[in-house]
Amino acid sequence: MTYQHEIPAGAAWSFPVRAGRLIRLTALAPDPNATMLLFGPDRLDRLNVPDTLKAQMSARVRPPMVLMSDRGLALASVTASSLDWHDCLSGFVHDTLLTVELAKYGLGEADLHGSVNFFSKVAIDDRSALTYVPGHAAAGDTVDLRTEQDVLVVVSTARHPLSDQDPAAVRIEVSPATEAHRPQRDEAARALEMSRRTLV
Structure with missing residues (x-):
């Protein structure tokens, strides 16, 4: 069974999603931006962008x-x-x-943390300055995530902070996932194993 919701441009959505679910974001117009925050089941553990990038030796998020x-x-x-x-x-x-x-779950401004801006790209120059890259995403582009724990997902479709583009709508779908939806990456093996143990 699939849950589906369209997040209008310049709006926000949130939902607790169980472990082992597939979340698909679909761009419904060009140049969307879907800012995502993630919280663990206790709401205290949350997405850590620096550790995510450092452990996987990347300056961007990709499968x-x-x-x-x-x-x-x-x-x-x-x-x-x-x-x-x-x-x-x-x-x-x-x-x-x-x-x-966040207020719907007893959280507030102090609980804001590093986010992923799905569908958005920035260029990094020699002085480490960031510039938004327009035209990176088109209507119909998708990204899939598999939840490894029970998580609270919060998504905003406000414009990217470095962009003057109008915001765009995004569709979100939640459905059952399979083991085939779990990536195999050596740098992430320990994090995946630790999450598996919390579910036992």
């Missing part, structure tokens, strides 16, 4: 990568994507969209 928590656990795996770059360096537009969603 097959694992999104790791503060405790080094795998929260979700990026299992497939029509794009080879999703930004996780630029943060998010600081507005009320995310904090309104």
Whole structure:
């Protein structure tokens, strides 16, 4: 059974998703940005972008990568994507969209943390300055994630913080996943194994 919801442009959505589910984000217009926050089942453990990038030796998110928590656990795996770059360096537009969603779960501004900006790409120059790259994503582009723990997923479709593009709508689908949806990456093996142990 698949749950499906369309997040309008410039809106936000949140939902607790059980472990072993496949989350698919689909761009419904050109140049979308889907800012995602992830929380573990206790709401204290959450996505740690620096550790995610350092452990997997990358400056971008792409499959097959694992999104790791503060405790080094795998929260979700990026299992497939029509794009080879999703930004996780630029943060998010600081507005009320995310904090309104967090308030539904007893969380607040202090619980905001590093995010992944799915469908967005930034260029990095010789001085480490970041520039938004327009035209990176088109309508119909997708990215799939497999939840490795019970997670709280929070998504905003506000514009990328470095972009002047209008925001775009994104569809989110949640369905059962299989072991085939779990990536095999040596750098993420420990995080995946630790997450498996928490489910026993």
